[in-house]
Amino acid sequence: MLTIYGSDLSGPAIKVRLAASFLGLNYKWHLVNLREGEQKQEWFLKINPVGKIPAMDDDGFYLFESNAICKYLCDKHNSPLYPKDVKQRAVIEQWIDYASFHIGANLMPIVYNRVFAKRRGIPVNEKAITDGEESLKQYFPIVEKQLTFHKYIVSNEISLADIILLALLEPVEMAQVNLSGYPKLMVWRAECKKQGFYTRCYKEYGEMLKAPNVK
C-alpha cells in the first residue's frame, strides 16, 4: 500500500500527486495538518525525521523530499517520464534542478509573502517579493527559449521535469506572478493542464485556497 503524506496547498506535495497520477497509481492521501504542527509529532518524524511534507510510505519503505519521491515512483514503475538511459536522464535531472533551484526557489518567497503571510497576519517582506521577481526575470526566459525547440521542456515527450515545473507554477495566479511575457511557457502550461493526469489529480490551486479551513 502506497501512502503519500501531504497537504493540499503544498507545491512539493503537488509534484508527488501529479507524478503518481501520471503513473496511474492508487494511493492513500494522508493530510497532515501543518497548522497544528502534526508534521513535528513523533509518529510523523518516524516517517520523515525532518518533519516536513511530502513524505511517502510504500509498504514500509519511507522516503521524503518531493523530487526523490517522484523519481523513486517513476523508476519503480519503469516510467518513460524518467528514462533509464544515462544521457536522457541526465538532461531531465538538469531541468529538474533548474526548475527547483532557480524557478521554485525564487517563486516560493513571492507565494509565501503574497498569499500566506497576508492570510496569517504575518508581516509581508516586500524585499523578498522584489528579489524573487527580479531573479525570475532572469530564469523564466531560459525556459521560454527551451520551449522553442520542442513541445515539452526536454523533448517532444513529457518528462518528470515538466511535472515538477508544472507543480511549482501552480500558485502563480494567486501570487500575481505574470507569465504573459512568456507565451510559450503559457501554452506549455495550458497544454499540460488539459491532460488527464492533471485534471484527475486535485482541484485547481485557487479553488483549494478558497476552502474555509485553509489558512
Ligand SMILES: N[C@@H](CCC(=O)N[C@@H](CS)C(=O)NCC(=O)O)C(=O)O
Ligand atoms: N525540499 C522539500 C521541501 C518540503 C517543505 O518545505 N514542505 C513544507 C510544506 S510545502 C513543510 O512541510 N512545512 C512545514 C514545516 O516546515 O514545519 C521537498 O521538496 O519535499
